[in-house]
Structure formats: C-alpha cells, structure tokens
Amino acid sequence: MNQAAVRLLTFLSLLALLAMAEYRWPQHAASPMRQRRWPVNFGLGAINVLCLRLLLPWLAVDAAFWARQKDFGLLHLLHVAPWAAAAIAFVALDLTIYTQHRLMHRIEILWRLHRVHHTDIALDVSSGVRFHPLEILLSMGIKIVAVLLLGASPAAVAAFEIVLSSFSLITHANLRLSSRLDAALRWVFVTPDMHRIHHSVRPEAHDTNYGFHISWWDRLFGSYLPQPQLAQDTMPLGLTIFREDQAQGLAALLIQPAKQWH
Incomplete structure (x- = not known):
C-alpha cells in the first residue's frame, strides 16, 4: 500500500472515530449544525485535494524523492545519519508550519485566505479540512521549499503529512477530555481544548496557540494560552464577521478573501 493510500485510510478511519466520539462526548455546547456545515467544509476539502493534484506538478513527498535522488539539501550535504535526519526533518517541518500559521494571522493578504478557516461558527472534526484552496496551495509550496532545503527523506515527509492531516482532525474535534489527561497531553501535543482557544471569537485568544500538533513552539515563542477567559464549553467561536448564513x-467562502476583513 503506497503512502497516499495509507494517508487516505488513516484520514477516513480517524474521521469516523472522531465523529462518533464527538456525538458521545462533546465539549462545546453549541449545536454542530452538521447538515449545514459538513457539506461546505468537506466540499472545501475535496476542492483542495483536486487543486493539489491538478495544479501542482509536485507534492512534498515528490520533492523528497527528487532531493534523495540528487543528494540535494542540508541533511544530505552534512551526511546526517538517516534516523537523526528523519527526526530533524520532522521537527523542522513542524516549526515551518507553526511559523506559517503565525504569519497567516499577521499579514493581511494571508489572513484573508486563512480567515475562511476561522469563520466557522462551530468547531468539530469537519473544521480540520475547512481551508481556502489558495491557502492549501501556498502551504504545499512552502513545504516543498522546506523539504528541498532540508533534503528531507520521503519516509519522514510522508510520516509528517500523515501526522499533520490526522492532527488537523483531532485538534478541531469537539471532544471532551478529562482535565488531567488534557494537561498531561499538552506537554507534547496540541489538544482539542488547547486549539479551541485559538478559534475563540476574542482576538486576544485566537492570536495564540498556533501549533498544529506539537505544543512546544507556542510555549517556546510565547504564544501559549493555557485557558480562555470564557468557559471552554460556551465561549463563542469564529469571528465577529461573516457569521450570516449566506456568508457560510x-x-x-471561495470568494471571501476578496472581501474586506475589517
């Protein structure tokens, strides 16, 4: 089974498990409005997959195969041992995605793309695929550049992509964990409660907790917020704009980046 099939099987299995878990153990009290939101969110996800396949000649894994064939990139140049190179590549790629995420909130033209994700007025597993196609294409381009500069191995890149897409579902899930388990997991991983803070309607909250699956970067770079001012189970989610049905x-959503954001 190739990496694309493994990634798809992992994604679909995790999606089904989390959807059932959300129904049984929800954290946030707001209605998930699945009948209205899911076709839109998963529709965006499907468009994104098609755009990646049809508009880009390479994906990140393809870049890794090329780098290995040409001995291109820093890790090849330094002759780093394969196990160490894989670990370095994984961590470096995660830092790249964290940095990209922060810039998406800081640079207006990037925020116009990223706010499509933040205008979801509820939060559940489907939010993990709600991104504008231009953001997805840009993100893949950034990953390709990072992979080439590093000379990351195909195995490390494939593993990173599987973990990244899996945690996008996990961290957006409307899933209640015990406070002790949540606190323990946060020493390494981003949890649903930690990431839900990032989707608070309050600007001081959604400009924190940028990590996708490793929580270290937020602690290291001062963007970690352990708890929101409002209760996790009732705090308003999304943005104060684009909340109307016709905007959802x-x-x-596809034309939203062309509209003013303030």
Missing part, C-alpha cells in the same frame, strides 16, 4: 456557503 461554499461559493461565499
């Missing part, structure tokens, strides 16, 4: 449709 698929077509509206």
